[in-house]
Amino acid sequence: MGLRFLFVRSPARNMKMISAHVKEIHGFQYFTGNHPEIRSQNRSKRRPVEFGNKVWASSLRLIGHLQKAPFELRERRVLEIGCGWGLLGVYLAKVFDCEVTCSDFDDNVLPIVELHAQLNKVTVQTQKASFLDLSQESLDGYDIILGAEVCYSEAAAVELMGLIEKAVHDRVKDILIVDPGRPDFEDCCQWAQGQFHAKVHELPGTANGKVTKLLHIRGGAL
Numbered sequence: 001m002g003l004r005f006l007f008v009r010s011p012a013r014n015m016k017m018i019s020a021h022v023k024e025i026h027g028f029q030y031f032t033g034n035h036p037e038i039r040s041q042n043r044s045k046r047r048p049v050e051f052g053n054k055v056w057a058s059s060l061r062l063i064g065h066l067q068k069a070p071f072e073l074r075e076r077r078v079l080e081i082g083c084g085w086g087l088l089g090v091y092l093a094k095v096f097d098c099e100v101t102c103s104d105f106d107d108n109v110l111p112i113v114e115l116h117a118q119l120n121k122v123t124v125q126t127q128k129a130s131f132l133d134l135s136q137e138s139l140d141g142y143d144i145i146l147g148a149e150v151c152y153s154e155a156a157a158v159e160l161m162g163l164i165e166k167a168v169h170d171r172v173k174d175i176l177i178v179d180p181g182r183p184d185f186e187d188c189c190q191w192a193q194g195q196f197h198a199k200v201h202e203l204p205g206t207a208n209g210k211v212t213k214l215l216h217i218r219g220g221a222l
């Protein structure tokens with residue numbers, strides 16, 4: 001057996017190709033990197049500068065979890081942080097009629113979020129903001145904050161923990177961060193479990209042989 005078989009990516013469950021540039025998962029559509037507009041942006045000066053250049057596998061795993069409606073999702077006010085192409089936010093707007101803001105400190109990703117909103121015939125707000133930029137007052141407007149693969153460095157983890165602290169002391173009910181288990185994410189999970197009502201779940205399936213972990217923090221300090 002060649003190495004090719006060991007490292008093959010396991011396709012997300014229930015994902016199907018709709019056309020050469022569009023995939024569908026759980027009733028929601030998203031573009032591949034081959035979509036002409038995305039490809040041309042990725043080759044221009046407007047290309048994403050900080051890893052927001054593709055759909056990261058954990059976001060698809062989290063969509064698989066959310067489609068089971070593990071807690072109240074309908075018509076919630078949602079903030080997606082480090083949104084990249086905005087799949088989580090656009091999915092929740094489409095399937096659960098959520099009122100969504102997709103935010104990222106790299107504004108080059110925001111036109112791609114708009115493309116996904118148009119593809120799925122929903123409206124989402126977009127916002128250029130770092131985790132640090134998000135004030136306690138602005139977080140007060142949300143029921144749910146979620147992000148995929150946003151805790152990949154010490155700097156990101158420190159900013160993320162600051163944001164979580166502001167959010168749980170406010171009215172945000174659920175914070176969900178999903179990741180394939182990077183060390184900085186593991187540190188963040190350990191910290192959150194010592195501070196808040198926080199649990200870490202393993203989501204079904206693997207991506208590139210890695211288990212996807214979900215940190216779920218419920219509002220209100222211990």
Ligand SMILES: C[S@@+](CC[C@H](N)C(=O)[O-])C[C@H]1O[C@@H](n2cnc3c(N)ncnc32)[C@H](O)[C@@H]1O
Nearest residue numbers: 050051052056059082083084105106130131148
């Ligand atoms: C690995 S990508 C993941 C993108 C998307 N969540 C996904 O799963 O496809 C990380 C994203 O987080 C954004 N990001 C990283 N650190 C950030 C910060 N401190 N504040 C806001 N956005 C950040 C990056 O610009 C990038 O779009």
